[in-house]
Amino acid sequence: MSGDGTPRRLFIGGEWVEPDGGHYEVVNPATEGVVGLAPEASGEQVRAAASAAREAFAAWSRTTPEERAGILSRAAGILRRDFAAHAELAQAESGATTATARGMQVAVAVARFERYAKGALEPVEAALPPQIHEAGPMGGAGVVGALAVRRPVGVVTCITSYNNPWANPAGKVAPALAMGNTVVVKPAPQDPLSVYGMAAALEEAGVPPGVVNVVSGTDSAVGEAAVASPDVDMVSFTGSTAVGQRIGEVCGRDMKRQLMELGGKGAAIVLDDADLDAAVAGIGTTFSFYSGQICTAPTRVIVQRGVYEELLDRLSAYIGYLKVGDPAAPGTVVGPVISAAHRDRVEAYVEEGRKEGARVVAGGERPLSDKGFYVAPTLLADCTSDMRVVREEIFGPVVVVVPFDADGPEAAEETAIALAGDSDYGLIDYVWSGDVARAFRVARRLRAGGVGVNTIARNMEAPFGGFKKSGVGRDVGSYALHAYSELQSLVWPG
Numbered sequence: 001m002s003g004d005g006t007p008r009r010l011f012i013g014g015e016w017v018e019p020d021g022g023h024y025e026v027v028n029p030a031t032e033g034v035v036g037l038a039p040e041a042s043g044e045q046v047r048a049a050a051s052a053a054r055e056a057f058a059a060w061s062r063t064t065p066e067e068r069a070g071i072l073s074r075a076a077g078i079l080r081r082d083f084a085a086h087a088e089l090a091q092a093e094s095g096a097t098t099a100t101a102r103g104m105q106v107a108v109a110v111a112r113f114e115r116y117a118k119g120a121l122e123p124v125e126a127a128l129p130p131q132i133h134e135a136g137p138m139g140g141a142g143v144v145g146a147l148a149v150r151r152p153v154g155v156v157t158c159i160t161s162y163n164n165p166w167a168n169p170a171g172k173v174a175p176a177l178a179m180g181n182t183v184v185v186k187p188a189p190q191d192p193l194s195v196y197g198m199a200a201a202l203e204e205a206g207v208p209p210g211v212v213n214v215v216s217g218t219d220s221a222v223g224e225a226a227v228a229s230p231d232v233d234m235v236s237f238t239g240s241t242a243v244g245q246r247i248g249e250v251c252g253r254d255m256k257r258q259l260m261e262l263g264g265k266g267a268a269i270v271l272d273d274a275d276l277d278a279a280v281a282g283i284g285t286t287f288s289f290y291s292g293q294i295c296t297a298p299t300r301v302i303v304q305r306g307v308y309e310e311l312l313d314r315l316s317a318y319i320g321y322l323k324v325g326d327p328a329a330p331g332t333v334v335g336p337v338i339s340a341a342h343r344d345r346v347e348a349y350v351e352e353g354r355k356e357g358a359r360v361v362a363g364g365e366r367p368l369s370d371k372g373f374y375v376a377p378t379l380l381a382d383c384t385s386d387m388r389v390v391r392e393e394i395f396g397p398v399v400v401v402v403p404f405d406a407d408g409p410e411a412a413e414e415t416a417i418a419l420a421g422d423s424d425y426g427l428i429d430y431v432w433s434g435d436v437a438r439a440f441r442v443a444r445r446l447r448a449g450g451v452g453v454n455t456i457a458r459n460m461e462a463p464f465g466g467f468k469k470s471g472v473g474r475d476v477g478s479y480a481l482h483a484y485s486e487l488q489s490l491v492w493p494g
Contacts, residue, residue, distance in 0.1 A: 007037040011199045013052035014209025029095030029336040030372045038192045041215040046225035049213035053155040053182040054231040056210030061152045061180040069120040074205035076113035093191035095336040097327040109170035116174035124150040143494030150485040152180035154233030157226045161238040162188035163293040172236045175480035185214045186226045192216040241469045259473040263393040264427030267420035268298035272306040274432035282456040284318045287377035288333045292397035296428045301401040302419045308403040319362045319377045336373040343373040346396030353380045353389035426467030
């Protein structure tokens with residue numbers, strides 16, 4: 001399952017198919033070497049995949065929950081069996097550190113298949129209170145019963161992100177299958193090989209032909225066909241807000257259902273009574289976790305003036321302990337970003353911050369390395385809300401810090417809330433305060449899909465998604481099952 005140089009084939013209708021567009025190289029972000037050859041699908045092949053999913057839907061949607069649970073459970077076991085090879089491949093094509101590739105990519109994918117094997121058995125019917133109808137124009141008096149039933153949406157196109165080629169696809173495919181949908185998966189072009197490994201595991205687990213299809217490519221026409229196909233009923237997308245907006249426009253023409261997990265610019269509010277050790281440990285994950293390539297990162301720090309300089313000192317010291325380099329080497333905390341183009345983009349933001357008046361406290365220069373797309377963990381201070389580095393998602397190991405002054409505790413809360421809300425995004429925000437009641441008071445007023453109170457941890461049963469331009473809909477836990485279903489009402493006379 002590792003990147004052995006064998007050209008991959010598309011997975012369409014239960015068959016491994018040669019791509020019309022040949023193959024392209026998947027590049028290791030740490031070494032710039034070739035990991036493997038990924039197939040370049042044509043638009044016609046993408047539409048064939050959607051057609052195969054449509055043909056398979058009728059039978060798959062009528063399978064029993066136990067049948068679907070069994071396949072998902074077996075797939076989890078197969079992934080666990082080949083865990084080491086999968087983690088090796090994930091690291092090679094995404095640039096993740098060993099701990100991240102194992103613990104946050106492949107292990108999370110296994111856990112999600114196990115979770116939705118159980119999820120397939122969750123009740124899909126909910127009885128509603130009967131209503132008594134008086135005699136009237138519509139007929140005689142009577143009692144009317146009702147049942148709310150969750151039904152599969154149909155064919156779901158799953159377009160996945162490059163930062164996690166295992167957990168992200170698993171978080172879409174597993175709940176969609178559990179609910180009885182069929183899927184067309186379009187992986188990120190930078191690291192699609194892992195997704196073909198997932199498809200192979202599902203095939204071995206006994207998924208029927210056409211239920212799971214995987215098509216990849218670097219041409220935008222591949223993604224466009226996967227969205228626009230008349231056989232597709234729903235699009236589940238993780239990626240940038242700009243691309244999500246274009247997908248939403250296409251979906252709107254045919255009223256296709258959408259689940260959009262888009263950009264983020266997580267506000268991290270640090271009040272003057274906060275535990276700074278805890279705040280620094282949380283904020284510091286922006287530098288280390290996926291090299292900042294994660295939409296949930298606390299990248300935009302909003303800190304009360306009284307603890308501003310101390311927080312900067314501690315964050316700067318935190319950076320000094322981070323080992324940047326080969327993600328496969330022991331002790332490495334910060335690996336490369338996904339590509340040379342993305343490295344250049346992140347560096348351009350840092351330079352823009354300088355021009356706008358931000359002070360570079362740490363980082364800001366490219367690490368010395370003969371190979372690899374590395375960005376130094378960077379801390380930008382003295383920022384203001386009108387700066388591009390504060391308003392736009394950088395998606396790299398860069399933290400921007402916005403100080404604020406306030407006359408009294410109540411004014412501090414109001415100012416922090418206003419600054420946090422001054423954003424197009426609203427995915428996950430964070431609040432650090434020594435007064436837990438105060439922290440919850442602030443959290444409840446933040447316009448974000450999630451708020452971490454004195455923590456960056458997540459509860460993996462809690463709904464996940466964003467306000468504003470951070471997305472549409474919610475998934476994770478049972479909420480993902482809801483996202484990949486339609487509600488149907490059954491009504492009858494009592």
